[in-house]
Every structure is written in structure tokens, then in C-alpha cells.
Amino acid sequence: MKHLTKNTKEFVESSTESQRISSCRYPKWIGYSQATKIVNRMEELMTYPKSTRMTNLLLVGESNNGKTAILNKFNQKYEASFDSKTGSVINPVIMVQAPPEPDERRFYNAILEHIFAPYKTSEKLDLRYLRVKKMLIELQTKILIIDEIHHVLAGTPTKQRKFLNVIKHLSNDLQIPIICAGTMLAFNVIQSDQQLANRFEPRVLPKWSNDLEFKRLLVSFEALIPLRKESMLAENSMVIKLLAMSDGLIGEVARILELCSIQAIKSGEEKITKEILLNIDYISPQDRKKRYFA
Template sequence: MTDNASHLTASAREVLSLTDAERIFRIKSDRWIGYPYAKVVLKQLDDLLQHPRVNRMPNIILIGDSNNGKSTLVKRFCQLNPTVDNPEGEAVIAPVMYVQAPPVPDEGRFYNAILDLLFAPYKPSERVDKKQYQVLKLLRYAQLKVLVIDEIHQILAGSLHRQRAFLNVLKYLSNELQISIVGVGTKDALRALQTEPQLANRFKPIHLPRWEMNDDFKRLLASFGAMLPLKLPSKLHNEAIFTRLYAMSEGNIGELTSVLNTAAELAILSGNECITLDTLNQIDWTPPSERRRQFLTV
């Protein structure tokens, strides 16, 4: 069976030899699809990594709708630039670090998250200035070049004073360590940065738009079809299936992933081994705009 599965990538063909339950587990696991615009963004992130240390380091703010692939993209960047052990040094070598913004703009919580990532001992009750000193020292040892802060729009959960204080922390880290910062969030992240104009001017905005119903979307579907370990080819480029998938996902890659994963699981359990229009009609799926509408009417 695996020898004849020419519709799949080599890694997906290998998964065909697993049990149905194991294949479904693989389908539900994270996967990377390097579509053209993602490669463009990765190149710009890599440019930050290669940039010499200067007094005013360049920064990026990656903006997009919720569940539209932002976190997947920056995590891919981190995977391509992994942390390495440094047994003889004071800390690991970490050219890139990924951290989520705290649920409220709190300097202490932010330092806690960084110290946790570095497996550094600390007391949560310690003074903020002591944590700051420890973070600066360890990040220097780690030779950090790029700090990725996901969900940065959560800054807006605090008062204007706390927002500005937190943004000043980011500016201080960037200046003191001569590192680039990559903020990741929804369009509200831009509004959050505007509370500190000097910092906002340092960020280049990159928008991750929704997919349009065009040939690029068809190529994306082809990539998915080659990676889902189904024994028969799914004709996702078929006009009816293509149109249905776009309507179900509304051009959101995270939604599309969930739809195709659910459909692929049903294709395995039913024994059909491919995704058809009938498969899509059978799964229980509500498009994101309809879910929002239902939420607002509750």
C-alpha cells in the first residue's frame, strides 16, 4: 500500500503502515506547511537574527486574525534556531526565545516566564528589580538575539499606566541587551504599542492576511492533501470541495487545519480513506463567523 501512495509525501507514506488509531493521532499532531508567504515572513525573521547588534535594534510586530497561523509560524522560526546545551557556560545558548505575554501587563510575571524557560531558580516573591537583574545576566550568557512575545495584545488587559510600564520593560530589554523583539498578536497589538510611541516606531508591522479563494488556496489544499496519511488521494482541488472548504474555513488556515483533520479522521474510521464532499457534509462544523454570532446572541 505504501509503495503505491504516490499522492503522499515520503513521511506521510511511512505513517500508512501504522494502525488507524496511530494515524489519527499523527493527523491531530502539529505539522508545518511552508506556503510561500510564510517563507517570506521567516526570511524577515531570520534577517533579525543575522542583524549586527546596534544601539537601536529592528523589531517586528506580526499581526493576524486569531487562529490564522501566527503562532505556528514563529514557533517554526524557533525550531529552526533551537536552544543548544552549554555545559561549560552559565546558561544554554539560546539565539531565539519564545515566550507568551502574561495575561495582564505585569513585569514580574514576564520575568518569571523567562526564568522558567531558562530553568533558573527564583522566588516568585522576590523584588522585581532582582528578577530583572537575573534575567539580564542570564540572557547575556544565553547570547539571545531575538525575543518572540506571543499574544502581545494582552497588554491591553491592564490600565494605561500598566501598559506603558510593560512596554517600557520591552524597550529597556531591547536597548540593554541589543536584541530584536518580535511581537505576535491580533490587530489590537498595534493599538497596544501606540501607548508608547517611541517603541511603536521601532516595530515594522507584518500582516498575516486571510487566504483568498484563488490558486494560492488551491496549492495550500494540495499541500495538505499530500501530508494527510490517507490511503487514497483526496481531490481537494475539485471545484465543489475547494469551494466548500473555503466556506467552512473562511480563509483561516487554523480553521482549515481543523476541518481537514476532522474530515481525515472520519475518512479513516469510515474506511473510505479519502476526503470527499460527502465527508465534509458529514462532519459537525460551524464556521467561525457563525460561532461568533451565536456567542453574541447568548
């Protein structure tokens, strides 16, 4: 079982069929090069000195292409902890999801809820903001991550402008890097504001294409999938089929491989074959759209 990592090989040797099937469903992390570069850049930003002109990051990519996975990977490393010397809680990285609509109050609430800080609905906006700021200082927060930023940048140009100002103000005032993730919409809106465009370094997660990177990704997936035999996922005809089915989105690739590997275990085949690939109960993103509009 040379195609597997040491851990996966040991797991395959010591587990039952149903344990292996459960493990196929478990999300995996693959540090493909763009993901690793972005995580490393975030690490660098952790130690940036404070200034009124912080470098922020904007992670851009289509839905289901790995933005949140990267943010989670980084965030997990910096969970809140208790500092016994000072008797206080520190939380170096705070990660929140932007509310589903451009509502400033709900935006601050998302941060306050994350750090378990109570708030009254009657609390004035400026007081709420000051409290967010004070709490982040107390928690020694070094990076604020806002996922799904496109939600608060949707709407009319006036609403967009209002929220661009909120982000600008946060960034200048907190003097910590802000990392945002969102779709192309967020990128376009931020680009439309010169000051923000200068402060946000864009990092793009393009769709996957038929190249060495994608083949490497498939080899890495294969090494983590608990099958006894080698599937040769990076072989050209498999690559072409996987790309066409997944529309080049890592989330779809992961889903297809999950379904195939379960089938490979159940059938006793122990590897992902083209027949399995063609027969899984999976509808590609393009076909989903067609069905919706049909």
C-alpha cells in the same frame, strides 16, 4: 498515490488503519509562502549586529491563524544546548508567553521561569530586570520572542503606556531583536507609539481567501494527509466550501481536514468528499459566535 509526499505514501503503505487515524490528529507544518518569509526574516535578525536601535518584528494576525506555529517552528531550531568548550549552557532563542495581564513582575517571571532561573517573590522589580538581562547575556541569547503580546498591551491607556515603555527599554537595553506576536490590538497599540512603531516591522498573517496561495495550502495539506485516494481539495467547489466553513483561518482548515480525513478512513471512502465535508461534527467560527449570543 501520486497526491502524497514520499514519506506520507510510505507511511500509508506500512501502517494500520488506527495508526493512520492517529496521524490525522497530529499537527502538521506547512511552509506556506508568508510563513516561510517570516521564518527567513527571523533567521536574518539572528545575525544582526548589536545596536541601540534594533529591528524588531511584530507578527499580527487573528486568533487561530498560525502565529504561534511560525514562532515554534523557528524556536525549535534553536533550543538550549550545552557548550562543552566553555562548560556553559547557551540558548540562542528564548520564547515566552506574555502573562495574561499587564504585570511587569509576572512578565520578567515568565522569562526567568523559562530559563529555570529561581526568583523570590520579594525581589525588587529593578533587580529582577537586571537579572533577566544578565541571564540573557550569559545564555548568549540572540532573539527574544514574546507571544500573546496583546495581553500586556490591554487595559487602560496608562497601563498600555507603562508596558510600551517596558518593551522599549528591553529592546534598547538588551540590544537584541525582539519578536512579538499578537492580535490587531497589539498592532494598534504599538502603532500609537511613534518610537516603537519605527522599531517594529509588522508582518501580517491575513485571513485566507480564494486565491492561488490558499489552493497551494490545500494541496500541501492533502499531500500530508494519509488517504489512499486523491480528494482534489484545490478544486473550486471544495475551496469555496472550505473557506466558508473555516472563516479563512488556518487552524479551522486544519481541524476540518482532520475530522474529514478520519471519517474518510473509517468509512473506507479513502478520500475527502463533499458529503463527508457536509456531515462532519464541526461548528464554524461564525456559528459558534451565533450560538454563544443566541
